Amino acid sequence: MATSTADYLELRGKTYYLRMRVPAEFADVEPLLEINRSLKTRDRVDAEAKCANARAALFAEWRARRAGKAADTRAIFDTSIELLKGWGLTFRPLDDLLTGPIDDLLSRIELIASMDLNSAAVPAALGTLDLPDATLAEMAERMPDLKEAEIRAKNPRQLREWCGNYKRAAKDFTAVIGKRTVLKISEQDATDYEDFWKKRAKSGQVTTNYANKQVRYVRQMINAHFDDIRLAKSKRVNFFEGLGVAKLSYDPSDDERKKLPLPEKWICGRLIGDRVLEGLNQQASDISIIAAICGCRASEIYDIPEEDIHLDAPIPHIMLRVVLEGEDRRELKRGSTSRAVVLLGPALAAMRRHPRGFARYRGKASFSGEVNGYLRDNGLFPPLPQGTSGRYVISGLRHSFEDRMDAAELSNEERAHLMGHSIGKLRGRPVYGSDLELRVRALLQELVGIEGDGWKPRPRKAIRAELDRLREEAGFRLE
Incomplete structure (x- = not known):
């Protein structure tokens, strides 16, 4: 049966007392069997x-007391902080107390004067607690808990990739600098680690973008630890703040890693016309067809949940958005990525074959590896143009879409709308006004549409005229 506060009150004369038996679970740290304390x-x-x-x-x-008995620095700190809260105090390091207002120090001394000297309140009140520390490897394991709110929309694949970034950064730091705990990382350690990535980027072993990510992940783990132990902002020293690798005037690794756009003839003839990927499986083929025609990232398509597929709408489309709950939750690359994608021709036919989405690949990391491997092993990628280095990958379809928009003379803003790029970044200022309506998106999509499955895009001049008509219909003056 539940007990109330009244069960522990005892009136003696005219004064109330707290009276309670010490719970058996704390008998090893409390010698008294019963607590009797005046509430005054x-x-x-x-x-x-x-x-x-x-x-x-x-x-x-x-x-x-139990944490102290177990010599668990982290538990001692956490429980002591809670103990201080009960006394209306916050933890302040001893140096702060000695240089701060004398009244604060005296009030703390007065508070503990009547306490058992073995009480955990004594070092907590006097600021002599050891701050909890952790290695970067330990921090990498804890990041999902510390950043729970930030990763709630990630699906299993996205979460694995996110966790892997920190684990790899911790492993690399330890290999280069040695084993360190967060509070023991020195300014020289940070400088040496930055220099390590500068040299790798300069030699072309990694891109500057990759190098900067590795520095950033360490910086984020250090800051996460500071947040976790509630370290005052004025006491935080993160030597990784402001560090990074400057972009090289010529980054030799860019050429090797640049994704080549797949040729338009190969896309229309082989990928869509011959459906060369059906030899792998139907889902891989149709994901690639939709990606090619709509300019989406493959992951945006195969992660889509059933409720965001609108095939029976007046204008059939899919909605790319963040999903926070359920087994089909997913995160998008950035805010501007959220958008409606109109389905036309072969893309609509491909989506109709999978009205519930792509369960084979949803939330997994196998799509690119399977597709690239199949096309390469079977000699199905097109030959490289003479004098071109590198190799084709299926994600190059998005680059091909950029070429198609260029050929169709779409403006930069029209391209950004279709690809999910930031309009604000493009304009260099905040974005005002309405979002692009579905009818306009459909016309822009038709401008770069690919014929097939009984559908053929209209002449571009007619589509542009229809766009003007819609603008005039909305009341905008075009001349």
């Missing part, structure tokens, strides 16, 4: 409030 009040309501606070402080004290 005659008022019943005041006594109930003080009783609740006193019990909370007792439990915090016992947990702190």
Whole structure:
């Protein structure tokens, strides 16, 4: 049966007391069998409030003692912080107390004067607690818990990739600098690690973008630890702040890693016309067809949940958006990526074959590897143009879409709308006004549409005229 605060109150004469038996679970850290403590009040309501606070402080004290007995620095710190809260105090390092207002220090000394010197409240109140520390490898394991709110929309594949970034950064740092805990990382350590990535980028072993990510991941883990131990902002020293690798005037690794756009003839004839990927499986083929025609990232298509597929709408389309809950949750690359994608011709036919989405690849990381491997192993990629280095990959379809928009003379803003790029970044200022309506998106998509499955795009001049008609219909003056 649940107990209330009143069960621990005892009126002796005119004064209320806290009276409670020590729970058996704390018998190893509390020698008394029963606690009897004056609440120094005659008022019943005041006594109930003080009783609740006193019990909370007792439990915090016992947990702190147990943590100390186990020599668990982290547990000692956490329970001691909670203990201080019960006394209306916050943790301040001893140096701060010695250089701060004398009244604060004296009030803390007065508070602990009547306490057992073995109480966890003593080092907590006097600021002599050891701050919890952790290696970067330990921080990499804890990042999902520390950043829970930030990753709630990630699906299993996205979460694995996100966690892998920190684990790899921790491993690389340890290999280059040595094993360090967050609070022991020196300015020289940070400088040496930055220099390591500068040299790798300069030699072309990695891109500057990759190098900067590795520095950033370490910086983020350090800051996450500071947040976790509630370290005052004025006490935080992260030597990785401001570090990074400047973009080279010529980055030799860019040429090797640049994705080549797949030729338009190959896309129309082989990918869509011959459906060369059906030899692998139907889902891979149709994901690639939609990506080629609509300019989406493949992951935007195969991660899409059933409820975001609108095949029976007046204008059939899919919605690319963040999904926070459920087994089909997913995160998008950035805010501007959220958009409606109109389905026309072969893209609509491909999506109709999968009205519930692509379960084979949803939330997984196997698509690109399977597709690239199949096309390469079977000699199905087109030959490289003479004098071109590198190799084709299926994600080059998005680059091909850019070429198709260029050929159709779409403006930069029209391209950004279709590809999910930031309009604000393009304009260099905040974006105002309405979002692009579905009818306009459909016409822009038709400008770069590919014939097939009984559908053929109209002449571009007719499509542009229809766009003008819609603008005039909305009341805009075009001349």
